[in-house]
Amino acid sequence: MVISARAAQNQQRLFDSTFASLYPAYVAKAERKARTHEEVDQVIRWLTGYDQAGLEQAIGDERSVEEFFERAPRLNEERLLITGSVCGVKVQEVEDPLMHTIRCLDKLVDELAKGKAMDKVLRRA
Template structure:
């Protein structure tokens, strides 16, 4: 049986991306806001993100090939999916949870300025 980390590593980013958008839109937020969060966290731009989606890159490659994880990403703390982010040791799983947390904050109506840790 595969561990959670192994499953997440191999999961296609493109398969989860529509769920991020749906979660945001369900709460009156937009795809553009989701993309802004992804761009901020990873350093990808619109063109690069589109290539990632088309090539169905897995989460491991999505984060390993990200132009630059934002310096303020370490300020993302709290609990997501039952795990305290700051206690997660695996770097890819931690980055996935960073993104999950930011999308969750967007869906909960938190101001973009605070989501982006400005």
């Protein structure tokens, strides 16, 4: 799939933004649906392999989104099982590896906010 120059520019802007700037939006989305920031952290840790201290440090360091995922201790292989649409884009069809991982996190937070059980969100059952 070829993306337009404008889409590529927007994608790069996302990669260059800080993860710390995105994190509050993930938490707010979950909290609006009676979920907690601890659950959001659990989802992020599952996806990235960060422990809680590492996650907090990565947010505090104001790493770019790209650095956040590149420096993740271990991206969970189960992320490849994540399917479905986020903002009209099918996660499984995203070709860029970094964008795919970002979309996976978006999808996980969406599922959390929609009330799915944590075991389902984390692909345990």
